[in-house]
Amino acid sequence: MKNKGIIGSIIAIAVILIGVFAYQMGSRQTTSSATTDSSELQTVGILQFISHPSLDQIKDGVVDGLKDAGYVDGENIKIEYLNGQGDQSKLDTMSQQLISKNSDVLVGVATPAAKALANATSDIPVVMGAISDPVGSGLVKSLEEPGNNVTGLNNLSPVNQQIELAKELLPEAKTVGMIYSSSEENSLAQIARAEKKAADEGYTVNKYAISSSNEISQITQQAAGENDFLYIPQDNIIANAFDTLVQEADKAKIPVFVSVDNMVKQGGVATVGQNQYQMGIETGKIAAEMLAGADPAKTPVTVIDTGDTIINETKAAELGITIPDNLKNKAELVEGD
Numbered sequence: 360m361k362n363k364g365i366i367g368s369i370i371a372i373a374v375i376l377i378g379v380f381a382y383q384m385g386s387r388q389t390t391s392s393a394t395t396d397s398s399e400l401q402t403v404g405i406l407q408f409i410s411h412p413s414l415d416q417i418k419d420g421v422v423d424g425l426k427d428a429g430y431v432d433g434e435n436i437k438i439e440y441l442n443g444q445g446d447q448s449k450l451d452t453m454s455q456q457l458i459s460k461n462s463d464v465l466v467g468v469a470t471p472a473a474k475a476l477a478n479a480t481s482d483i484p485v486v487m488g489a490i491s492d493p494v495g496s497g498l499v500k501s502l503e504e505p506g507n508n509v510t511g512l513n514n515l516s517p518v519n520q521q522i523e524l525a526k527e528l529l530p531e532a533k534t535v536g537m538i539y540s541s542s543e544e545n546s547l548a549q550i551a552r553a554e555k556k557a558a559d560e561g562y563t564v565n566k567y568a569i570s571s572s573n574e575i576s577q578i579t580q581q582a583a584g585e586n587d588f589l590y591i592p593q594d595n596i597i598a599n600a601f602d603t604l605v606q607e608a609d610k611a612k613i614p615v616f617v618s619v620d621n622m623v624k625q626g627g628v629a630t631v632g633q634n635q636y637q638m639g640i641e642t643g644k645i646a647a648e649m650l651a652g653a654d655p656a657k658t659p660v661t662v663i664d665t666g667d668t669i670i671n672e673t674k675a676a677e678l679g680i681t682i683p684d685n686l687k688n689k690a691e692l693v694e695g696d
């Protein structure tokens with residue numbers, strides 16, 4: 360009798376488990392139908408490489424871009440957000456975590472995060488959030504036809520215009536020091552373009568590769584001592600510790616040209632920079648297309664290659680830089696933080 364009871368319970372549990380499993384399979388296949396039961400909601404997994412103001416804004420933009428397209432966190436989708444804090448092994452584990460949470464679409468913010476996700480799955484769509492060099496970093500076969508489960512947003516920093524802006528603001532300068540992280544493919548791609556443009560404009564270019572944020576202070580001192588101005592690409596490790604770089608450049612009274620809107624406020628002197636939040640919005644819209652069933656392999660990568668001219672008036676004054684009138688008219692003038 361006792362045994363029969365136990366067997367009965369086991370059968371009952373087995374039936375329930377099969378039922379739950381069948382139900383989940385069913386709900387995964389009909390994920391596009393709107394529903395209020397949170398276990399049935401489509402899930403977007405966002406993986407961010409590291410914290411810095413730009414990536415934080417991009418991530419916020421992704422959430423708002425999804426919302427603009429009708430996908431609201433907690434209402435008709437679920438958003439799972441993880442941040443690798445700059446640690447590669449965390450990025451790999453977190454990619455697996457997002458997959459095991461049944462993400463229907465994954466978003467990788469910055470190159471290392473997008474790569475970790477792309478390595479972890481070849482079928483769930485991976486949306487690149489502001490990636491500098493999607494082809495060079497091996498994420499897509501081509502921008503027009505990505506070919507696999509990865510598509511998204513390529514932020515092609517307007518490097519040429521940034522160098523031209525430096526020339527307008529510093530007509531006397533002859534040497535430029537470019538500081539970047541040796542480990543960041545996104546930076547290497549930008550530096551290659553910036554170096555070419557600067558050389559074409561007649562500058563002597565000195566490059567300074569750092570291997571970790573611990574080196575920023577000492578390398579900046581050295582670079583500031585050897586150049587008329589500094590140029591910083593969209594580099595995650597530097598963006599994460601930008602205040603340190605600015606401090607050293609300020610001590611030496613050397614202007615820092617940056618590649619991002621918010622880094623001008625943080626102490627850079629000027630940029631033709633891309634609005635980071637807006638890039639997040641665009642990324643969110645692409646994620647929405649994927650939720651609606653678009654094929655990433657056939658969805659061209661969106662390329663943003665323009666930026667706004669932004670000048671830090673306070674910093675320019677401190678450094679004795681006169682802003683020409685034509686620039687004053689077209690640029691957005693900001694005060695430092």
Ligand code: TRP
Pocket residue numbers: 413414468469470471489490491492514545592593594595598619635
């Ligand atoms: N484009 C960078 C990458 O591919 C990520 C990034 C976006 C970034 N915006 C930034 C890095 C601003 C530094 C500053 O990884």
